[in-house]
Amino acid sequence: MTRATAVILALSVLALAVAHLVLPLDPMIALRRSDPATATLLLTQLRLPRTMLVLGYGAVLGTTGAALQAVFANPLASPDITGSSSGAALGAVLAGYWFGMTGPIALAACGGAGAIVALALLLTLAGRSAAGPSLLLAGLAISLAAGAATSLVLALAPSPFAFYDSFEWLMGSFVDRSLPQAAVALLPAAICCLLLLRRARALDLMALGEDVVASLGYRPRRIGIEIVALSGVAIGACVSVCGAIGFVGLIGPYAGRLMTRGHPGRALVPSGAIGGALLLLADLAVRFGPAGRTIPVGVLTTVAGTPLFVWMVIRMRTRVAA
Secondary structure, eight states: OOHHHHHHHHHHHHHHHHHHHHOSHHHHHHHHHHOHHHHHHHIIIIIHHHHHHHHHHHHHHHHHHHHHHHHHTOTTOOTTTTTHHHHHHHHHHHHHHTSOOOSHHHHHHHHHHHHHHHHHHHHHHHOTTOOHHHHHHHHHHHHHHHHHHHHHHHHTSSSTTHHHHHHHHHHOOOTTOOHHHHHHHHHHHHHHHHHHHTTHHHHHHHTTOHHHHHHTTOOHHHHHHHHHHHHHHHHHHHHHHHOOOOSHHHHHHHHHHHHTTTOTTTTHHHHHHHHHHHHHHHHHHHHTSOTTOOOOHHHHHHHHHHHHHHHHHHHHHHHHHO
16 A cells, blocks of 8 residues: 555545534534534534544454454455354343443453454354355354344343344444443454554465464464454454444455555555444434434445445355356
């Protein structure tokens, strides 16, 4: 990726973040004229946490998606397809509705644990460097099992309103999130992503094979475990606050690899930036949706990501057949 491309990407993300913070502009201007104090409160206590979460969560999905794809040597290994998002949701639901752990930190910890368990199970079932069909089937099985378990936990929860309360969250939502919630989700996620970036060179070398990585002093198995653990904690922290959002972790790394000519380690930063930009666009579209109707942002990302996913599966099948 050239320096000019990096600058354009950074400025584009910054412009989208500013637009997400201030739009729609007319109600904010009207409120500013009538009640400046309330307008400032609205901007800092409602819009700012939402923008921070949208940008941060998108960056986490892009970065962890690129890291997982490098570890599994498979372009289909996004957080949602590997089952880590579903595992994080299950962990957070269990903690909140069955164990009474309603604190943001406890929910984030349980969400991270659920994501790590899902990724560890994927490693066990499909193995590292799994072929496309094996990874797809194993990830699908884990996602379906975790989704069914989440539904069962909600159905049997002591609260009869558990399903209703958690619907928007399960589909991905940034509405009415506070600054403390943003901090609980983004601080551990940011630390994990920074640690992932420190392993960028190792991820680049892993594309050459485990023997090459080992000859240069790295331990491939240890790197794989570290990537899985760091990705699980980052995804779990965000899912516990905002719910599961699909396909951003697939689209972002795909575009990031194109920008870095296929280098998985170098793709981490652009994948995170593109993931943040995609989620900002999706949430802006939700904000300008029909009045009185709340469209979960995860629905839009799934609608946008499904055609790309289908195309990637067809392309991989064509390569195998050739």
